[in-house]
Amino acid sequence: MDLLEQDDMVSFATTSWLIWKRRNEMIFRKCFLHPRIVAQNSKHLVEELQLAKQQNKKLTGKVQRQAAWVTPPRGRLKLNWDASLDKIRCRVGVGAVIRDHEGQVLATLRMQHDLFPDPFLAEAYAALQASIFCKSSGYKGIIMEGDSLQVVKGLNSASDSHTYAGQLIADTKTTLSSFTAWSAGHTVRANNCVAHALSKDALGISGYTTTFGSVPLCIRTLVFESLNE
Template identity: 40%
Template sequence: MFSVLDESDMSIFASIAHQLCKRRNLYVFERKFEAPETVVKTATQIALEYKEANSIQGSKIKPAASSAQSWSTPPLHVFKANWDASIDKMQCRVGVGVVVRDWNGQVVATLRSQRDLFPDPLLAESIVALKAVILCNQLNMQDIILEGDSLNVVQMIKGEEKNWSCTGMIIQDTRTLLKKMKNWSVMHVSRNFNSIAHCLAKDALKLSEESISLEGVPPCIQHLLI
């Protein structure tokens, strides 16, 4: 197959094989029958999401140290939460980075954590977006702006379309939490405007447990706040 199929067809084949295995297990262990056309449709969608996510991930630009200065403050009494994910493909781990700042540009909270996860960029970014919303919810913030450099995740959060993939269900959880807030919006920004969250995500891969800072800032981002 490697000699006759291109990369796109191979990814679809692998996705279909995986869905067939899940379909078998669903029938054997839960006695639930999934229609064959559903298997193909789901597998094709997952393969497409993976391709788009890799395309976006590959096009991101490495930020310069001064890029954090391009970040803009939110309106009065509104908080802005930037999120990003960092992926360690060799170890199958994802680093989570979230920074929340107020209308004066002051950092009020940061979150760093890492988890074992299949290194799918779209899935990783959707999980980190959810973590950002959970953090704001825990801090009882009612007016927030979310910013991330994953265009696909931003569009999915803004949309209303149902998606039963792993990523789609995480996005649905994110929307549900956001609806509990008074005012919220989500925006796509370039990596240049998201460098602090990116540094937090990279640093998170070194940690053994989750770290939330409500006073002070982690050393890994201090040079970006000068």
Template identity: 40%
Template sequence: MCSRNLQKRSISNQTFKELLASLMDEVDGEVLIEMAVVVWRLWKRRNEWIFQEIFTNPTSILKQVNQKLQELKVLYNNPSNTSERQEGREGIVEFWKPPPNNFYKINWDAAVDHKKCRVGVGVIVRNWEGQVMGTMRTNNSLFPDPHLAEAYGALQAVSLGTELGLRKIILEGDALNVVKEINGELEN
């Protein structure tokens, strides 16, 4: 029974991968961006509902998607905005900068689910041209401490870089205290 379920799941994953590959080959880049923003916002809405019990009206979702698409168009039309920071509705937003030539940048972020005592981590590896070289996500039953979650995320980032055989890397996370600890600026 269990092996059948796994087999069905892998078939559906393969079908999804084929559909995604077909979309990327046949659909205009602008449409792909729109689809990505819609899917991102729907996923965020799902997480808000599950983890925070916040319900967002579908009309509000559409407005947020349109706002994000407008912001992306402004960024695309004015590349100088992406080099540092941009003042947005939600405060200052940092934008990703590529690493120097022949280096890889590994970004990570962590999330905490206090109710279920779980920590989730996402990691992305990009080269000096901004191309994605690898990604991973994981979740684990850990004490739901944000500092611990970010430290665990940094460990996962390093592990992925090692697994990929990368030597020249720059680690980048948004938890200043963890970054300072990694750089040896804080005693712990």
């Protein structure tokens, strides 16, 4: 059995199952199925399984291709942000990274803050801190990108919520209104892994840390991988 190829094993397994099924049909339904039909059904079933496997590979490849960070157009910068929570200590870690059209890291932010551990509140707070950091760094034309759909919808909404998180989002829009151009888009967590890694690392630091022109150790591998996808 160990010497059989994978395709032979699949063929053996499907044939065995069909023989067992044929036996049950004979015993319980008094229905006789010719062995030639069993062989044909086995062949067709194996072909269907192989086709399904090929389609699954194509779908998986498509998903993997979609799960990649996309550079901004020339003349614009992309600001990715994320938040991580320490629910035990009621703290939030904020991570933000500014990258250019070549994917190069221009600046990063890591900060820790005491905050009620609510995911939406944390993401809204992180978006505000990221926008303030971007403004204070002198960058004016940006694309904000995060994996919190609630915050992105809030940033793109003409109305403001009266919740605490809603007010943080309103303050973010006020900060962004001073930029020459800005937009906000949603992405999946896999595409936001650099900002997420920064936010996780921020929980282990004290206060506020920024970098300009250098890449923190906690994201070097992720940045390198994103540049080579």
